[in-house]
Amino acid sequence: MKNGIFTINDYGYISVSIKPIMDKKGINRNELCRSIDSRYEVVNKWYNGTIEKIDTDVLARICYVLACKPEDIIHYNYPKSE
Numbered sequence: 001m002k003n004g005i006f007t008i009n010d011y012g013y014i015s016v017s018i019k020p021i022m023d024k025k026g027i028n029r030n031e032l033c034r035s036i037d038s039r040y041e042v043v044n045k046w047y048n049g050t051i052e053k054i055d056t057d058v059l060a061r062i063c064y065v066l067a068c069k070p071e072d073i074i075h076y077n078y079p080k081s082e
Helices: 019-025 029-036 040-048 056-066
Strands: 013-016 074-077
Touching: 019 040, 019 056, 029 040, 029 056, 040 056
Parallel strands: none
Antiparallel strands: 013 074
16 A cells, blocks of 8 residues: 555645734734634644644634634645655
8 A cells, every 4th residue: 555544654744823924913922812712822832833733713713813814824844855
């Protein structure tokens, strides 16, 4: 099996980044927490790019408040060339 779950491949990774947008708009994490009605821990994970699962409701609220699109926040990073 070429691309099975038991085959380890470098298929790239997804990264999340809201820090540049927040900095540009002058919004801090506490303000974003209040604006999207979420806990600081949640916003902090998005801010630091350490989220493990993407909650689409949180993503929609962040996009609404920051006036951006999901593709401005979520990035696919291609695998490194061999």
